[in-house]
Amino acid sequence: MECVAVPVRGPRQLRGTSCTVLLAAGFLFLAAPLLGLEGRTFFGRSPEDSKAKAQRILLSADAVCFDVDSTVVETEGIDLLAKCYNVEEAVKNLTRNAMEGNVKFQDALAARLDLMQPSRHSLEECLKTEGKPRFTAGVIEVVRRLHARGTHVFLVSGGFRVMIEPIAEELKVPQDRIFANTILFDEEGNYAGFDETEPTSRDGGKPAVLTQLKRKRGYKNMVMVGDGATDLQARPPAKVFIGFGGIQIREKVKQGADWFVYDFQEVLDVLPEA
Incomplete structure (x- = not known):
């Protein structure tokens, strides 16, 4: 290939078509952040894909925060x-709608608890038979x-603290x-609602938790792992979201x-292993 002289400002000249290409490539590499071109593909080089980044x-x-x-x-x-x-079937339908993001989480939580009306005594009896974690x-x-x-592990759940504490102990x-959420009882042990001050009791609660952790503890690289739409909401502040489909595959999450x-x-x- 015949070398072509390329005039530039200053006393020097770059000669050769290959020189011109290299100069242009270098300019794009250095100027990409200023021009808003970061993440683009130039000359066959692809940016890091989301899986590799995760x-x-x-x-x-x-x-790492786990649902x-x-x-x-x-x-x-x-x-x-x-x-x-x-009330298993009715509650399952409400759970499905909440996890797929079709209804506000706090509304689904209230509706499910209203269906059950768990007393303190009946809840304790239920956990004896159904509460062992798998x-x-x-x-x-x-x-x-x-x-x-040395990574800090958190359990961030829209479920109930009384059921999650034994899981945390095992882990x-x-x-x-x-x-997690807390069921409230009156003096006689009857159902009296749930603690609405818990961030996980409402829509957007999981990103609120991670924001709080980032602010108070100074985490730089946070990861969220979960199967539902409320988990997906936590990125950001999580840098990446790892969706889990081993039990339920939710297309929006996938x-x-x-x-x-x-x-x-x-x-x-x-x-x-470390």
Whole structure:
């Protein structure tokens, strides 16, 4: 190829078509952030895809927040309670609508508890028969490896604290790293609503929790893991969202996730022991 002289300002000249291409490439690389072109593909080089980013952030995460129901455990806690009160099908429908983002979470929570009207005594009896957690395959090892790496693990759930505390104990997650809902009772032990001051009791509660954690504890690389629309809402402030489809596959969550996994073994494959 014949070399063509390319005039430039100053005493020097760049010669050769290849020189011109290299100069242009260098200009685009350096100027991309100023021109709003970051993340674009130039000369066959692709930006980091969302799955690779999620895996990279996970390896450097200082905090990982897990949804609990249908993620850490195989069941939906409120559905287990509904079975005790013989309103299982109606509650399941409300749960499905809430997790798919079709109804505000606080409205679905209130409606489900109103159907059950759990007293303190009946709730205690229910938990004796239905409350034993069935952990999702691989999740205990995932949490153990995160702990070994010095990563702080949080349980951030729209479920109930009374059901989540035994799960946290099994996972060796401290009580102050649980964010969940509290059922309230009157002096006679009758159902009296739920604690509406808990951020997880309302729509947008999970991003509110992560924002609070980021502000108070200074986390830089936060990851959210979950199966529902309320979990997807937590990115940002989470840098990435890992969608979990091992129990329930929700199309909105699958499409919105940075990385969608069907089995926690996929996470273990990229999360070596510390």
